[in-house]
Amino acid sequence: MADTTAGSQDSPEAESDFELGDTSNFELSEYLLFDDLMEEDHSAFLASEFAQNPIHPGNEVDKPGSSSSQHERPASRNSESGQKKKEAKERVAFITKSEIEILDDGFKWRKYGKKMVKNSPNPRNYYRCSVDGCNVKKRVERDREDPKYVITTYEGIHNHESPSKF
DNA sequence: CGAATTTGACCTGCGC
DNA sequence: GCGCAGGTCAAATTCG
Numbered sequence: 649m650a651d652t653t654a655g656s657q658d659s660p661e662a663e664s665d666f667e668l669g670d671t672s673n674f675e676l677s678e679y680l681l682f683d684d685l686m687e688e689d690h691s692a693f694l695a696s697e698f699a700q701n702p703i704h705p706g707n708e709v710d711k712p713g714s715s716s717s718q719h720e721r722p723a724s725r726n727s728e729s730g731q732k733k734k735e736a737k738e739r740v741a742f743i744t745k746s747e748i749e750i751l752d753d754g755f756k757w758r759k760y761g762k763k764m765v766k767n768s769p770n771p772r773n774y775y776r777c778s779v780d781g782c783n784v785k786k787r788v789e790r791d792r793e794d795p796k797y798v799i800t801t802y803e804g805i806h807n808h809e810s811p812s813k814f
Numbered sequence: 815c816g817a818a819t820t821t822g823a824c825c826t827g828c829g830c
Numbered sequence: 831g832c833g834c835a836g837g838t839c840a841a842a843t844t845c846g
Contacts, residue, residue, distance in 0.1 A: 759819060761838060774837070778818085787837095 741801045743791075755779070757786055768792040782808050 757775035764771045770790040777784040784804035791797035 758817090762821075763836065763838095766835070772836090 741799060744798045744800060755784075765789070770795065777804075779808050 756778040758778040759773060760776050761774040762771050763774070768789060769792070772787060772789040775786040775788060777786075782804075784802065787801040787803065789799045789801075791799060
């Protein structure tokens, strides 16, 4: 699973019902239900489950009307001033059935924040690609009803090859 | 010693 | 206008 499309999106075939009412800022949102579980026995089962229920109701993974707020921090804090480049970031959410959220996908991630969300009793972890130049972010959060499931949301595309592997 | 991780504080955006 | 929620950064600490 290390290679799991590390670097590029695989065949997109999960988006459709996700209608973004406000596409002013967003242009693409693909949600791939992936289960890189080692026990294919369960993965197959889960796959069916997700097929019926993509995500539990009230999923905050993507709210079509909630407006996609792009957090553009003003240059106030940022050293770069006057440079606000809003690049359309690819957002891909993966649902993995695992007890650990430290899934090694072949990239080096540095945790830069943790936050408790109201929607889930579990904290949400924020990771960032440690590779310089790669501004890919990863959001890891446990399922609200099934702590065994981990929702990993990738934001951005890796502009480099995997540091490890190969 | 260096890099990575941790926790708290701070800021921004939206809703009411 | 204020409050809430979410997200990010920074400083301190720990592990390798």
